[in-house]
Amino acid sequence: MENLSPRQQDIVDCVRVEARVSVDDLASRFSVTPQTIRKDLNTLCDLGILQRVHGGAMLASGVSNVSYNARRELSADAKRCIGRQAAELVPDQSSLFINIGTTTEQVAMALQAHKGLLVVTNNLNVANTLSNAPGVDIIVAGGSLRKSDGGIVGASAADFMRQFMVDVAVIGASAIDADGALLDYDYQEVQVARAIIDNARRVILVADGEKYIRKAPVRIGHISEISTLVTDVAPPEALVEICGLEKVEIVVCPGQPE
Numbered sequence: 001m002e003n004l005s006p007r008q009q010d011i012v013d014c015v016r017v018e019a020r021v022s023v024d025d026l027a028s029r030f031s032v033t034p035q036t037i038r039k040d041l042n043t044l045c046d047l048g049i050l051q052r053v054h055g056g057a058m059l060a061s062g063v064s065n066v067s068y069n070a071r072r073e074l075s076a077d078a079k080r081c082i083g084r085q086a087a088e089l090v091p092d093q094s095s096l097f098i099n100i101g102t103t104t105e106q107v108a109m110a111l112q113a114h115k116g117l118l119v120v121t122n123n124l125n126v127a128n129t130l131s132n133a134p135g136v137d138i139i140v141a142g143g144s145l146r147k148s149d150g151g152i153v154g155a156s157a158a159d160f161m162r163q164f165m166v167d168v169a170v171i172g173a174s175a176i177d178a179d180g181a182l183l184d185y186d187y188q189e190v191q192v193a194r195a196i197i198d199n200a201r202r203v204i205l206v207a208d209g210e211k212y213i214r215k216a217p218v219r220i221g222h223i224s225e226i227s228t229l230v231t232d233v234a235p236p237e238a239l240v241e242i243c244g245l246e247k248v249e250i251v252v253c254p255g256q257p258e
Contacts, residue, residue, distance in 0.1 A: 007032075008040050012049060015059055016213055022056035059214075078208045078232035081253040083107045086170060086206050086230045089251070092116050092135075094167040097196045098126045100151035100189060101172030103206040105129060111136065120164055122157050122192050124150035144188070153188040161195040169200030173207060175214040176235070180223035180242045183216035193220045202227045209233040223248055 004012070007030055014029075015021050026037045041057045044050040050057040083106025090096060090107075093116035098104050100123045108126040111117065115135035121127055122141040130136045143157030171193055175183040182205070184190050197203055197220075205226045212235055223229070223239065224246035232253050234240065243250055 004044075005040075008044060011037075011040055012044065015050060015057065016210065020053065020056060020058040024055070026056070078253070079103045079106045080109075082206050082208060082230050082232055084110045085251060085253050086204055087111045087114070089204060089228060089230070090114065090117070090168055090170070094118075095120070095164070096166050097121065097161065097164070097169040097171070097200055098123060099169075099171045099193055099196055100149060100153075101206070103208060104170055104172045107170050107206060118166075120161065120166060122152040122161070124152070141192070143192075146186075146189075151189060153186065153192055155188075155191060158191040158195040161192060162199055164199055166200050167202065169196045169203045171196055171203065171205055173205065173211060173216075173220055175216040176207060176211045176223065176239065178212075178236055178238045180239060180246075182220040182223060182226075184218050184220055185216050187218045190218050190220050197221055197225055204228045204230060206230050212236055212239070 011021070011026060014026070023034050023037045023041070027034045041050060041052065045052050045057065050059060079102060082103055086107045087110035090111060092114055095118040098108055098119055098121045104123065105125050108129040112130060112133040117136045118139070119130055119136055120139045120141070122143065124140070127138050127140050130138055141152045141157040141160040143152040143160065144154040146153050173182040174185055177183065184193065203226050205228070207229065209232055223242055226248050228249040228251060229235070229243065230251045234252055235243070235250065240250065
């Protein structure tokens with residue numbers, strides 16, 4: 001799937017800020033015709049990023065995630081930056097978990113030159129990314145394959161992860177509440193994420209700024225269980241305070257807004 005156009009990405013950013021947008025306002029803002037905006041909205045709705053309402057659009061429902069390919073395109077530059085920054089925190093000659101997510105995939109991309117890594121993952125995309133990396137050995141969890149994103153989920157995958165105690169876990173989340181709750185959409189995926197957190201000496205959470213405003217229904221855990229948050233923008237003030245109290249390190253990508 002091709003990248004979102006700059007205007008389509010800007011439309012998504014507008015909806016994140018304003019919750020709901022109208023065709024006429026967007027046409028005026030971007031100096032294009034209403035017909036052009038309708039085409040953009042239709043594309044974004046087809047991808048599951050937005051949903052149409054009378055006269056405009058709003059973010060898609062908070063009880064189901066947008067498509068995996070669409071998530072790859074959202075904040076793509078930020079995710080690449082986060083991936084590189086998180087990879088720098090992973091030492092050579094170490095073992096690690098990497099779970100499902102478009103941002104964790106970017107961490108895997110940035111780990112390809114590392115040496116002496118043992119990667120345990122329930123993400124087939126991560127396994128494929130690292131399959132030709134000479135310094136990386138890969139163990140793939142067993143369980144139910146979720147074809148929509150290449151994730152291996154469920155109780156069997158969680159039990160598989162509990163066989164290990166690794167140096168570092170790299171995890172993603174679909175949403176982070178202001179009270180520090182880490183959230184996702186699929187309880188089967190959460191079972192595996194929970195096992196990963198419980199069986200790692202250090203946990204790195206990778207999350208772009210979109211995660212601070214999204215909603216998701218299933219609780220993974222709390223930010224206090226994380227060692228380091230790697231992000232592209234500083235979290236909301238309430239979350240920064242919690243991280244300070246819980247001694248959670250916050251790493252903001254170089255060149256990104258503090």
